[in-house]
Amino acid sequence: MSDFMQQIKEKDPEQNEFHQAVHEVIETVKPVLNRYPEFRQAAVLERITEPERVIMFRVPWMDDQEQVQVNRGFRVEMNSAIGPYKGGLRFHPSVNLGIIKFLAFEQVFKNSLTTLSMGGGKGGSDFNPKGKSDNEVMRFCQSFMAELFRHIGPNTAVPAGDIGVGAREIGYLFGMYKKLSNEFTGVLTGKSLNWGGSLIRPEATGYGNVYFAAEMLTTKNDTFAGKTCLVSGAGNVAQFTTEKVIELGGKVVTLSDSSGYIYDEEGIDTEKLEFVKKLKNIRRGRISEYVEKYPSAVYTETDLSLGYNLLWDHKADCALPSATENEINGKDADNMIKNGVFLVGEGANMPSTPEAVNIFLDHKILYAPGKAANAGGVAVSGLEMAQNSMRINWPMEEVDQRLKQIMKSIHRTCLEAGEEYGVAGNYAAGANIAGFVKVVNAMLDQGLV
Ligand code: NDP
Numbered sequence: 001m002s003d004f005m006q007q008i009k010e011k012d013p014e015q016n017e018f019h020q021a022v023h024e025v026i027e028t029v030k031p032v033l034n035r036y037p038e039f040r041q042a043a044v045l046e047r048i049t050e051p052e053r054v055i056m057f058r059v060p061w062m063d064d065q066e067q068v069q070v071n072r073g074f075r076v077e078m079n080s081a082i083g084p085y086k087g088g089l090r091f092h093p094s095v096n097l098g099i100i101k102f103l104a105f106e107q108v109f110k111n112s113l114t115t116l117s118m119g120g121g122k123g124g125s126d127f128n129p130k131g132k133s134d135n136e137v138m139r140f141c142q143s144f145m146a147e148l149f150r151h152i153g154p155n156t157a158v159p160a161g162d163i164g165v166g167a168r169e170i171g172y173l174f175g176m177y178k179k180l181s182n183e184f185t186g187v188l189t190g191k192s193l194n195w196g197g198s199l200i201r202p203e204a205t206g207y208g209n210v211y212f213a214a215e216m217l218t219t220k221n222d223t224f225a226g227k228t229c230l231v232s233g234a235g236n237v238a239q240f241t242t243e244k245v246i247e248l249g250g251k252v253v254t255l256s257d258s259s260g261y262i263y264d265e266e267g268i269d270t271e272k273l274e275f276v277k278k279l280k281n282i283r284r285g286r287i288s289e290y291v292e293k294y295p296s297a298v299y300t301e302t303d304l305s306l307g308y309n310l311l312w313d314h315k316a317d318c319a320l321p322s323a324t325e326n327e328i329n330g331k332d333a334d335n336m337i338k339n340g341v342f343l344v345g346e347g348a349n350m351p352s353t354p355e356a357v358n359i360f361l362d363h364k365i366l367y368a369p370g371k372a373a374n375a376g377g378v379a380v381s382g383l384e385m386a387q388n389s390m391r392i393n394w395p396m397e398e399v400d401q402r403l404k405q406i407m408k409s410i411h412r413t414c415l416e417a418g419e420e421y422g423v424a425g426n427y428a429a430g431a432n433i434a435g436f437v438k439v440v441n442a443m444l445d446q447g448l449v
Pocket residue numbers: 161162163164165166205232233234235236237238256257258259322323324325347348349374375377378
């Protein structure tokens with residue numbers, strides 16, 4: 001295994017996040033490889049870690065000052081053994097090939113866990129939508145799609161949103177796809193309701209994470225009622241995580257963006273959450289404005305020199321990270337345990353460093369890895385694809401019920417896989433094993449392609 005990891009690193013030395021994601025998976029699937037020597041014989045690790053195809057392209061666009069700007073676009077088609085490449089697009093200045101490969105790799109296992117027919121892919125750009133006018137965002141999205149459209153399709157690859165890509169961006173991307181392809185199809189998910197979107201898709205990742213966490217609590221005869229929760233981020237996942245926690249009787253006391261975080265000891269209630277939604281989704285402002293509106297809350301600016309995040313250093317029962325990768329390091333994990341956190345549900349992708357994950361596992365707290373806990377988003381994207389194919393719309397209750405069932409099923413699958421392979425109660429290992437076995441078996445069925 002260490003030789004294998006060495007090869008991965010030597011091949012692409014700068015792709016740290018990808019190495020981290022691969023390392024985490026291969027460490028936990030060792031018992032599977034020991035049980036099925038034919039998997040090793042067929043070089044499944046070498047095959048599953050190499051994308052089927054990588055597309056990189058220039059995205060030129062004109063800003064409002066009539067200056068030409070050039071960004072880089074990516075689409076990684078990681079694995080199509082169980083369905084078309086499915087996975088979102090991220091627009092953020094930190095985006096590079098390593099980050100998109102890590103996200104695409106995670107997506108393969110996540111999609112496999114949903115029980116739906118979806119392969120794994122991911123894409124995006126180093127474009128920063130922050131501070132751009134709507135017209136600039138539209139011109140960028142149109143230029144991005146002018147290249148991407150030839151690589152996607154309802155049966156080939158179906159992108160969706162991620163960081164920096166919400167309803168506005170999906171609209172502009174879809175408009176351009178439709179114009180170029182002369183087809184109105186379900187080629188993107190996360191569409192607006194009145195032109196092919198699914199009810200509950202915006203809510204799905206956050207709600208799904210809370211449903212998964214509620215399932216974990218059930219194993220301890222417990223519920224969210226009265227639980228204090230730390231949530232990071234203030235975007236799509238954070239907002240709907242907060243909404244569901246409130247609905248289930250819990251209290252969310254933090255939210256953040258890249259500039260800092262707010263701590264509201266009284267809890268963020270429905271009215272305050274509505275304020276955050278308008279602030280972030282419509283006015284596109286900063287979370288610091290929360291304390292101007294609600295002065296009893298405290299705002300703390302991000303201080304990277306500290307080496308840890310003060311957000312995770314408050315008394316709480318649950319932590320639901322919903323911002324970005326590696327936002328919880330070893331020190332943060334220690335702080336959480338010290339402050340009473342006994343449940344971590346990852347709304348974000350890979351928000352915990354390997355050191356943090358080991359601390360959670362050593363303390364045997366309830367720890368749900370992102371690829372299981374945040375799979376609700378892509379699951380409802382799968383349901384959006386199904387509705388588009390049938391040209392029907394399911395009512396909200398039906399989609400929500402299906403989402404709940406899928407999260408329950410993923411929870412059960414992780415537990416059962418953990419038990420079967422001698423790592424009972426380890427959801428991280430269970431998720432990797434279950435996702436891996438299904439995809440690898442499909443790859444072997446389909447021959448060396
Ligand atoms: P949004 O763009 O809606 O929100 C992201 C939030 O995280 C913002 O508050 C943003 O702050 C903050 N953030 C982003 N990058 C950083 C950073 N480097 N440091 C600190 N804060 C940061 O994205 P989503 O809510 O959609 O995504 C959040 C996470 O959930 C990501 O990891 C994503 O991959 C994952 N996810 C999302 C799914 C979805 O359906 N949307 C599905 C599954 C996973 P700021 O505005 O300052 O950048």
